[in-house]
Amino acid sequence: MEDVIKYDFSFTASSLRRNDMVMVAKNLIGREKLNLEQELGRGKGATGKRILRECNKRIAKLTHEQIDLLIDGDLITQNHMAFLAICKLHSFIRDFVVDVVREKLLVYDYGLTEGEYISFYRRKAELHSEMESLKESTQRKIKQVTFKILEQAGLIDGVKTKVIQAQILDHKVCRTIVSDDKEWLKVFLLTDQDINSWTEY
Numbered sequence: 001m002e003d004v005i006k007y008d009f010s011f012t013a014s015s016l017r018r019n020d021m022v023m024v025a026k027n028l029i030g031r032e033k034l035n036l037e038q039e040l041g042r043g044k045g046a047t048g049k050r051i052l053r054e055c056n057k058r059i060a061k062l063t064h065e066q067i068d069l070l071i072d073g074d075l076i077t078q079n080h081m082a083f084l085a086i087c088k089l090h091s092f093i094r095d096f097v098v099d100v101v102r103e104k105l106l107v108y109d110y111g112l113t114e115g116e117y118i119s120f121y122r123r124k125a126e127l128h129s130e131m132e133s134l135k136e137s138t139q140r141k142i143k144q145v146t147f148k149i150l151e152q153a154g155l156i157d158g159v160k161t162k163v164i165q166a167q168i169l170d171h172k173v174c175r176t177i178v179s180d181d182k183e184w185l186k187v188f189l190l191t192d193q194d195i196n197s198w199t200e201y
Contacts, residue, residue, distance in 0.1 A: 004127050007092045009134075012141045014054050016152035018082040024055040025071050061088035065176040073170070076154075080173050080188065083153035087187040093146060094187055096120055101155060102189045105164050112162040117143060155189065164189070174198050 020040055040051040059067060062085050070081035087094040100120050101112060121143070125131040134142075147159045157163040167188040169177075177184045178198050185195045 005091050006130055007124075007128050008090055009092065009138070009142055010054055010057070011086060011090050011093065011149065012138070012145045013050055015145060015148050016079070016082050016086070017051065017055060017058075018078050018152070020051055021055050021058060021082050021085065022071060022078060024052065025059050025067050028056075028059065029067070029071070058082075058085035058089050061085050063176065063180050065179070069172060069176060073172070077170050077173055079153055080167075080169065083149070083155075084177070084184060084187065086149060086153075087184070092124070092142070093149060095124065096146060097150070097155065097189070098186045101150070101164055102186055105166060105189045106191060110164045112156060112164055114143075117146070 023039065040048040040055070042048075059070070062070065062081065066081055066084065069077050070085075073081065087097065096117070100116055104110070104112065104116075121131075121139070144159075147156070147162065150156045151159050154165060155167070157165055167190070169185075169188055169190075174185065175198075182195050182198065185198065
């Protein structure tokens with residue numbers, strides 16, 4: 001039986017955090033020197049520590065080229081790199097995007113519903129024992145932040161309407177993902193045909 005990767009739900013204490021991730025990445029490469037805990041926590045040390053820990057975990061999942069794009073890319077590219085980092089770290093988000101959001105887009109169904117999320121959550125709960133002990137309040141937070149991240153990354157138009165939006169990726173973004181692992185293009189809802197065309201590029 002295939003091993004099931006344990007889900008990490010630490011994203012519930014955060015969201016996309018594009019600006020914070022850029023700040024942390026610049027600090028890591030020595031571009032900036034800041035008191036990150038104070039900056040990230042807006043003066044609250046404990047909050048800053050939590051956000052810094054999450055940002056470091058996400059950035060650690062990116063390749064050097066992807067970190068460069070996170071730092072120096074335009075706003076859309078930075079969003080894409082921040083979202084890629086989340087999907088690499090948090091397989092719950094990745095699975096929801098690939099198994100539900102992308103599959104709907106592939107059949108030109110652009111309306112994402114709460115019911116589809118609930119069905120996905122229940123299916124995964126049967127496979128992931130770590131989900132059994134989650135309180136209802138935590139489950140609500142997971143759903144809330146999941147949709148918020150999708151909104152901030154531009155995969156849906158908003159948390160209320162939840163209309164799925166096709167993604168247009170910069171050539172540099174596609175190349176750096178393909179050189180890493182082409183499968184990650186799926187989190188940006190690309191079709192298999194589009195993904196294969198990039199591997200032939």
